[in-house]
Amino acid sequence: MDVYTPQVWLPHERPSLPGSPSTPLHSDRRRAAYLIVGLIVALTGGLGNALVSVNLPYLQGSLGVYSSEIQWLPAAYVMANVSMNLLLVKFRQQFGLRLFTELFLMLYAAATLAHLFVHGLASAIAVRAASGMSGAALTVLGLYYTLQAFPARHRLKGVVLGVGFAQLALPLARLFSSELLELGEWRGLYWFELGMTLLALGCVLMLKLPPGDRVKAFVKLDFLTFALFAPGVALLSAVLALGRTVWWLESRWLGYSLAASIVLIAAALLVEHNRRAPLLNTRWLSTGSMLRLALSVLLIRVVQSEASGTVGFLQALGLNNDQMQQLWLVVMAGTVAGMVASALTIAPSRIAPSLMLSLAMMAMGAWMDAHATNLTRPANMYVSQFLLAFGGAFFLGPTFISGFGAVIAAPSNLISFSLMFTISQNMGSLLGSALVGTFQVVREKYHSSQLVEHLTLLDPQVAARVQAGGAALGGTLADPATRSAQGVASLGAAATREANILAYNDVFMLICAVALATLAWLTARYFWEQCVVGKASAGPNAQTGMANVSLNNSGLR
Structure with missing residues (x-):
């Protein structure tokens, strides 16, 4: 055979x-x-x-x-x-x-x-x-x-x-x-x-x-699409991964790479748009349901980048990974709990509410972290990080299922869905890290300028702080001028630490705002489909973009 x-x-x-x-x-x-x-x-x-x-x-x-x-x-x-x-x-x-x-x-x-x-x-x-x-x-x-x-x-x-x-x-x-x-x-x-x-x-x-x-x-045109799409994605990934490190406006190659990636990806999509049997179904990917799915996954991945902000915040306080072990155990427990809870409650009719619940939990966790101080330690973040880990694990399965039913109904769209989901996940992670890192740097510079502006030796409290910092080194430094310089350096380091803490609080509040905005959008969309469109036009599972008949035919139910 x-x-x-x-x-x-x-x-x-x-x-x-x-x-x-x-x-x-x-x-x-x-x-x-x-x-x-x-x-x-x-x-x-x-x-x-x-x-x-x-x-x-x-x-x-x-x-x-x-x-x-x-x-x-x-x-x-x-x-x-x-x-x-x-x-x-x-x-x-x-x-x-x-x-x-x-x-x-x-x-x-x-x-x-x-x-x-x-x-x-x-x-x-x-x-x-x-x-x-x-x-x-x-x-x-x-x-x-x-x-x-x-x-x-x-x-x-x-x-x-x-x-x-x-x-x-x-x-x-x-x-x-x-x-x-x-x-x-x-x-x-x-x-x-x-x-x-x-x-x-x-x-x-x-x-x-x-x-x-x-x-x-495979057909020959598939490899032409790959030859255009792969370098385009590679250049875009490089821009997102390195932009914050080399800084966005300081390196010319970032601009050239971004422009080239747009041209290459657009060329690949143009080739696919005009094919009779495309590798990527651009018409299907540009439908409202697929665009909303991609955007929701992208936004939730940006929200999940709060975890990298938490690591940066704790490191700014001088903690290392060994001192965060209990916190990662809590995160691990939250991830497992979210995954198990999602598996036990999954149903086509519950997909939209599940996504809204996960966003609400992540918004709450980010809001709790936004009130950190220099006295905050990993133990103070157990609840917030558990909520973030639970919500992040709880959303993934329902999101995947919400789009996969359409693939079962039209198997030729499997590659399109796989690529869309992967890009939303991976690029969302890179984009989230880039946004969090960039926003933290900008806000740290702002808070640092505000704090340093009020530090003058004419202020008795500042002078006393500098003197105390130098006195702590009195046993090792005999020169008063050197001790005074070290006291100024110690005060500067404290100001930088406080500026970083304020900047990370701003990052956590921004992530909370993104989560709440995404939650508001999904909630409005859900109730609009329920109340305005109605069951006759929305179908049994329009809020998930998937019909029950597709699940029955695929054996997923």
């Missing part, structure tokens, strides 16, 4: 889409095994990049590079991750899941192993790019394995868990990355990453996914 000829499936086994596995009946023991492998594979896809992202300052020192150069590592990951999603769907459809799985895991392992013997920025960037390509593959693979663990009536729960497992990578990386650095400095991170990759490879070789349909998918 031709490998591209669809097999004959029993009704409960039929794959929902070409390139996805079939869904035969499994024993409880085998279902548990699929769930464990799904967790391992999903964590492998995200943990390597998370370990690097949370340890960039340490890697900068070990590699001996500037702060602007180390930012190429997260940029390289996003470049490769987003670009590969354009081709991976068709790769699975044409060459099958087995080759897809083994090829990308072995590529990831080979690149990580090579980096252990070639120490330099270029090799580190190459490993991050390989990690991005493999991460794009492993995220989908983890979802497929998780879905095998659930019977048809609970498959929506499997979707929520499958897309949520990767969310555990960042809090896990913060919990034990310090120990890895102590064991082998930067090599400790890469040895662990290599071990996870080999573990995932062994798991998928021992427990294979059921077969699926294969179809001839």
Whole structure:
């Protein structure tokens, strides 16, 4: 039989889409095994990049590079991750899941192993790019394995868990990355990453996914689109990742890169818009429901960047990662709780309320953090960070499901949806970090100028503070002038610390405002569809952009 000829499936086994596995009946023991492998594979896809992202300052020192150069590592990951999603769907459809799985895991392992013997920025960037390509593959693979663990009536729960497992990578990386650095400095991170990759490879070789349909998918124009789209995304990722570090208006190459990225991405979309069988369905992506979905994911990812602001705030107070371990345990608990709660409550009719609840929780958490002082410590942020972690995990599954039903109804749009969701997630994360960092720098300069303006030695309190700062060094510095200079420096450092605290409070308040604005928009849209459009025109699940019949036909319900 031709490998591209669809097999004959029993009704409960039929794959929902070409390139996805079939869904035969499994024993409880085998279902548990699929769930464990799904967790391992999903964590492998995200943990390597998370370990690097949370340890960039340490890697900068070990590699001996500037702060602007180390930012190429997260940029390289996003470049490769987003670009590969354009081709991976068709790769699975044409060459099958087995080759897809083994090829990308072995590529990831080979690149990580090579980096252990070639120490330099270029090799580190190459490993991050390989990690991005493999991460794009492993995220989908983890979802497929998780879905095998659930019977048809609970498959929506499997979707929520499958897309949520990767969310555990960042809090896990913060919990034990310090120990890895102590064991082998930067090599400790890469040895662990290599071990996870080999573990995932062994798991998928021992427990294979059921077969699926294969179809001839690639055509020549697909590669023209990729040749235009991939460098466009790479340039845009570089601008977002490095803009704050080299500063937006100080480096000409940022402007050239941004202009080139717009031209290349627009050219790729123009090619796709005029194709008879497009790789990217631009007409479908430009519909109101898809644009609203993309915008909501993008805004929520910006809100989730509050976590990077929390780390920066605590570091400005002089705390290191070892002193934040309890906080990351709370964040981990919030992420798990949000993922489990989302899986237990998921239903098509509850998707819009779930998104609104997650935004309300994240807005509350950001508002609580916006009242921090120089006496704030990790213990004071347990509740707020739990709310933010819970809300961030709670929104992801419903958001994914809200758009996937339309893909089930029109399988040709799978690549378009996959790319839109990936871009919204990854670019939203980069954009959020860039906005948070830029806003914090601007506000720190403002508050610093306001504080320093009132510091004069003619003020008795300022003079007393300078004298006290110098007196603390009286046992080591005999020269009064030197002690006075050190007292002035100590006061300046305190002013800078206070300016940073005020700036981070402004960042948290901005994130709260973004969350509330997004919540207001989603709420207004939801009630407009309920009250104005009505059931006759809105359909049974218009607020989610997905019909129940699509879920029934796909076996997700």
